[in-house]
Amino acid sequence: MPTTQPMLSLLLTDLYQLTMAQAYWKSGRGEKEAVFQMFFRRHPFDGGFTVACGLQTLMDVLTQARFDDSDVDYLATLTGQDGQALFDADFLATLRDFRLTCDIDAIPEGTIVFPFEPLVRVTGPLVQAQLLETIILNIINFQTLIATKAARICIAAQGEPVIEFGLRRAQGPDGGLSASRAAYVGGCVATSNVLAGKVYGIPVRGTHAHSWVMSFDDEREAFRTYAETLPNNCVFLVDTYDTLEGVRRAIEVGHWLREQGHEMVGIRLDSGDLAYLSIEARKLLDAAGFPDAMIVASNDLDETIINSLKQQGACINVWGVGTKLVTGYDQPTLGGVYKLTALRDRGADDWRYCIKLSEQAVKISTPGIHQVRRYSVDGELVADAIYDVRSNLGSGCVVIDPLDPTRRKRIPPEATYEDLLVPVFRQGVRVYEPPPLDASRHRAQSSLARLSPGLKRFVNPHIYPVGLEQSLYDLKMQLVLQARGSNGQTTRP
Ligand SMILES: Nc1ncnc2c1ncn2[C@@H]1O[C@H](COP(=O)(O)OP(=O)(O)OP(=O)(O)O)[C@@H](O)[C@H]1O
Ligand SMILES: O=P(O)(O)OC[C@H]1O[C@H](OP(=O)(O)OP(=O)(O)O)[C@H](O)[C@@H]1O
Ligand SMILES: O=C(O)c1cccnc1
Numbered sequence: 196m197p198t199t200q201p202m203l204s205l206l207l208t209d210l211y212q213l214t215m216a217q218a219y220w221k222s223g224r225g226e227k228e229a230v231f232q233m234f235f236r237r238h239p240f241d242g243g244f245t246v247a248c249g250l251q252t253l254m255d256v257l258t259q260a261r262f263d264d265s266d267v268d269y270l271a272t273l274t275g276q277d278g279q280a281l282f283d284a285d286f287l288a289t290l291r292d293f294r295l296t297c298d299i300d301a302i303p304e305g306t307i308v309f310p311f312e313p314l315v316r317v318t319g320p321l322v323q324a325q326l327l328e329t330i331i332l333n334i335i336n337f338q339t340l341i342a343t344k345a346a347r348i349c350i351a352a353q354g355e356p357v358i359e360f361g362l363r364r365a366q367g368p369d370g371g372l373s374a375s376r377a378a379y380v381g382g383c384v385a386t387s388n389v390l391a392g393k394v395y396g397i398p399v400r401g402t403h404a405h406s407w408v409m410s411f412d413d414e415r416e417a418f419r420t421y422a423e424t425l426p427n428n429c430v431f432l433v434d435t436y437d438t439l440e441g442v443r444r445a446i447e448v449g450h451w452l453r454e455q456g457h458e459m460v461g462i463r464l465d466s467g468d469l470a471y472l473s474i475e476a477r478k479l480l481d482a483a484g485f486p487d488a489m490i491v492a493s494n495d496l497d498e499t500i501i502n503s504l505k506q507q508g509a510c511i512n513v514w515g516v517g518t519k520l521v522t523g524y525d526q527p528t529l530g531g532v533y534k535l536t537a538l539r540d541r542g543a544d545d546w547r548y549c550i551k552l553s554e555q556a557v558k559i560s561t562p563g564i565h566q567v568r569r570y571s572v573d574g575e576l577v578a579d580a581i582y583d584v585r586s587n588l589g590s591g592c593v594v595i596d597p598l599d600p601t602r603r604k605r606i607p608p609e610a611t612y613e614d615l616l617v618p619v620f621r622q623g624v625r626v627y628e629p630p631p632l633d634a635s636r637h638r639a640q641s642s643l644a645r646l647s648p649g650l651k652r653f654v655n656p657h658i659y660p661v662g663l664e665q666s667l668y669d670l671k672m673q674l675v676l677q678a679r680g681s682n683g684q685t686t687r688p
Contacts, residue, residue, distance in 0.1 A: 203256050205293070206266050208329040213270065216322045217286045225322030230537040230546075230564050232313035233331050236557055239343050239526045243656025244646055246346050246639050247306045247314055248377045249338030250619070251629035256330060257299070258625055262290040295623035297323050300616040302567070304629070305342075305380055305638030307646060308615075309579060309661040311597070312567045314339070314531070316616060319623075321538065328533045337370070338377040340529040344498075344520055345381025346643060350651055351501040356384040357514045358400050360493060361521030362391075374521035380635045382643075383520075395632055402430040402463045402491060402515075414441060418448040426457040430491055433462045433476070442476045446483040461489030463515070469494065470507035477510035489513050497524065498653060534560045550674050556598055561663060561671050567615040568592075568664075570606045576645060578604050579615075582664035594662030597671065604660045 219225040238245050262270075267290055273281040297319025302308055315331055317324045349357050359378040365371030375391030385400040386392065392399035403421060411417040418431050429452060433441030442462055449459035462480070464472050469492045480488045492504070493515035501514060518524065537546040548562035563583040570577050580594045591608035619627040629635075649657035663671065 203330070204266055205260050205262050205326070205330070206269070207333070208326065210273075212326050212329055214281065216326055217282055219322045219325065220286055220289060221283070225320060226541050227321045228319065228539050228541055228543075229317075229321040229324045229535060231317045231324045231328065231533050232536050232565060233315040233335060233531055233533045234311050234313050235336075235339075235529050235531040236310050237530065238310065239340050239523070239529055240347060240653075241656075242343065242347060242653070243650035243659065244343070244346075244643070245308050245339060245529070246342040246381050246643075247302050247308045247335075247339055248304050248342035248380045248635075249335040249373075250301050250304045250315075251632075251635075252338065252373065252376070253301075253315070253331060253334045254619060254625060254627070254629060256334065257295055257327070257620065260293070260295050262293050264291070267291050293323075295323065295620065296320065297327070297620060297623060298618070299620040300566075301619045302615045303617060303635070303638065305635035305642065306615060307639075307642045308339075308567075309659055311561065312579060312581060312661065313565050313616065315533075316565065318564070320541075332531055332533055334373075336529040336531045338373055338380075339531070340523045340526070341374045341377035341521060342381035342639065343529075344523055345378040345383050346639060347498040347653065348496075348501065348514070348516055348520055349382030350643070351498040351505070351653075352514050353505065355512060355514060357382065357516055358491075359383045359386040359388070359520055360515045360517035362386075362388045362517075364518040365521040371521065376632070378520055379632060380639055382636065382640060383516075397632065403432055405432060405435050405465075408432065408435040415444045415447060418444055419451065422448050422452050422457075422459075426452060426455060429457070429459045430461045430463050430489070431459070432465060434464055434466045434472075438464060438467055438472050439475055439479065442479050446479065446485065449483070449485055449488065459485060459488055461491055461512070463491040463493065464511075465492075465494050469511065470504050470509040473504075473510040474508065491515055493517070495519065502653070536560065536562050537564050548670070548674060550671070550678050552675065552678055559671075559675060561597065561667070562674050563667055563670065565667075568612045569615055570610040570612045572607065572610050574645075576659070577610060578606055578660040578662070580606065580662065580664040581667065583667045583670070586664065586666050588664060593665040594660065595665060595668040596660075596662045597668065600668070602660075602662070604662065 267287050270282050275281045297317050300316045302314050362371040365374050375386040375388040376395050379397045385398040387401045389399055391397050408414055408417040422429050431445040433445050445462050452459050473490050489512040491513040492511040496516045497519035535549050537548050539546045550562045551560040553559050565581050566584050568580045578594055580592055582588050591606045594604050596602035
């Protein structure tokens with residue numbers, strides 16, 4: 196079964212990546228070795244956790260990263276302000292021969308991640324590492340956002356199945372396809388999106404629409420005809436006219452189906468007071484001998500409404516969630532960024548660690564080449580340390596909140612740990628086989644199960660301790676002071 200994204204051209208980028216690429220190349224800087232890291236600064240939806248997603252899609256795109264003849268021919272038509280060609284013919288020739296040679300490290304999909312942790316780290320020729328910025332951000336930002344939204348919705352559903360119904364109101368065809376993938380990693384059990392089923396192997400499920408009922412003069416006849424044609428897939432949408440009358444008609448057809456040797460799967464509610472109607476529908480179904488018939492609910496659901504319906508005692512077994520899941524709705528982007536953190540001449544031993552200053556402490560970048568170490572004590576997560584791969588991190592350490600250095604946590608030497616970033620490309624060659632999507636989904640679920648309830652609540656969640664390992668923090672402070680006085684020229688001491 197194919198599991199890859201349709202091939203994407205490397206022209207799916209911002210023009211400035213290509214103009215900078217030409218400038219790097221022409222000025223002889225393109226072969227400098229660079230490190231860029233992708234991270235986000237705040238959890239989406241004011242939450243306490245984020246679910247990493249999109250790595251396999253990114254890897255599939257990077258594996259076939261090329262500029263074909265038509266791409267290069269198109270670039271040759273672009274002009275600058277003076278009407279002259281923007282790109283030199285000899286630079287365009289280098290694009291024709293483009294082959295990825297970078298090393299890329301990344302955090303596997305389904306891992307729970309926190310602000311400032313690098314999700315993707317790219318090491319390689321400056322010109323290449325720069326060119327990858329837009330596609331990395333485009334893929335990882337969106338899928339991570341939607342996987343996180345799905346995880347929140349599934350937490351609200353308390354283990355009951357959530358089906359993703361979002362394609363029709365998603366952000367375009369690719370938004371819909373990527374969202375179905377990410378929603379599955381985040382915990383949904385199925386999608387209505389048939390192409391996502393084919394491409395990603397996600398289970399596909401569905402009921403029927405109001406138009407089916409409206410195309411008949413009579414609701415009972417609509418249900419009966421549906422049952423005759425699809426006796427093994429009967430979830431009747433009961434709210435076209437009068438919801439509880441609709442349930443009674445579904446029950447009548449359910450009896451007929453049973454006589455034919457089939458069982459009605461359930462009903463779907465799509466309007467009105469879903470708590471009241473589901474409770475009443477449950478009573479009717481149970482009294483009529485259909486205790487196993489499911490009640491599916493849909494209609495602008497999200498984690499807040501599902502939470503509220505649960506508190507009201509709604510008898511809903513399956514949640515169909517579309518728009519607010521696949522669009523992220525209350526937060527349209529993760530806001531992840533990709534920053535240059537180290538640079539050196541080709542073949543040189545020493546890196547120049549790069550820093551971006553800002554008036555806002557949260558936006559001062561952290562120089563270095565980072566790995567994330569997740570510590571546990573007796574199986575319980577205690578903290579994450581962002582550390583420089585060239586530091587000699589022993590057992591245990593002190594992590595410091597870069598935004599409030601008075602917040603420090605000492606990790607005891609007996610803590611066990613796991614480093615989160617794994618090598619995924621070496622010299623442009625894939626060295627990591629992404630697990631099947633089910634395994635990434637399982638990773639998300641088991642990681643979420645290990646998080647404390649305080650991190651998973653929707654209102655004022657706890658903040659998981661993540662900090663810079665002490666020597667990285669000290670180095671950052673030193674480079675900030677140095678950069679303030681020396682225009683950003685910094686060399687690792
Ligand atoms: N008991 C409930 N508690 C909280 N929210 C609910 C409850 N029942 C339904 N909702 C939500 O309230 C919103 C009601 O939507 P809306 O105003 O469109 O009403 P409607 O009855 O669905 O009308 P329509 O027939 O136009 O779809 C939806 O987001 C729905 O999920
Ligand atoms: O509300 P969402 O979370 O986005 O879930 C998907 C919605 O899409 C359908 O409605 P639509 O009005 O498009 O079609 P219908 O006539 O079949 O109800 C479905 O009935 C849900 O209400
Ligand atoms: O199958 C369904 O019930 C469905 C599919 C897409 C959108 N809304 C509902």
